[in-house]
Amino acid sequence: MRTLCETCLTRSSPIQKLGCADIYWLIDHAKIGGNMGKGLTKFVLLALFLALVGCAKAVHKDWAAIGGSRADATIKMGYSWDPRSEKPETSRQQAVDLASTKCKTWGYDGAEEFGASVSTCLSHTMQPFVGVVCEQMLATAEFQCIGGVPATQPEPRMSRTTK
Incomplete structure (x- = not known):
């Protein structure tokens, strides 16, 4: 996960403020059990997708x-x-x-x-x-x-x- 995040540090997507540390925090908190955990997991996957969509070259x-x-x-x-x-x-x-x-x-x-x-x-x-x-x-x-x-x-x- 860290390698993926570090290779995509330059973003031009609408969520430019979302950084690697934010993604790690979301992943850690998405492990909460119950219905809330499932909702957070979907949110984390959406956030990762949007963050990676805007990846630019080094x-x-x-x-x-x-x-x-x-x-x-x-x-x-x-x-x-x-x-x-x-x-x-x-x-x-x-x-x-x-x-x-x-x-x-x-x-x-x-x-x-x-x-x-x-x-x-x-x-x-x-x-x-x-x-x-x-x-x-x-x-x-x-x-x-x-x-x-x-x-x-x-x-x-x-x-x-x-x-």
Whole structure:
């Protein structure tokens, strides 16, 4: 169920406000016994159908340099998206190429990714019956500059004073 819901995050149906968390809540509460349970089960199936009818394609996101350190020879790349309405598609090669370009301006031969990419919720709200809902996600990846010798800046001249 989660996979189905996550692949259909972008909706253009009349019930755009219905999100994955809402569907999970409805499914959990549809398990109530008796006549009310049967009515809720029908409602859940209708809600799922309407939510899936409006599924759209994933959204392409470009990586961008969002930080780095020349002294440490690192570049931080990232992109952001709205998890309620977007399923990002990215190119790792585009991230490597952009990081390599940045490293080359510092005198290195290129860049390679190190460590795992990390996704963090930047902005969230509290919704009734659902709980905390993330509104803005940020994915980041660190790259290490490799090869070559970094361009150095000239040493400052020290004047010697004699007594």
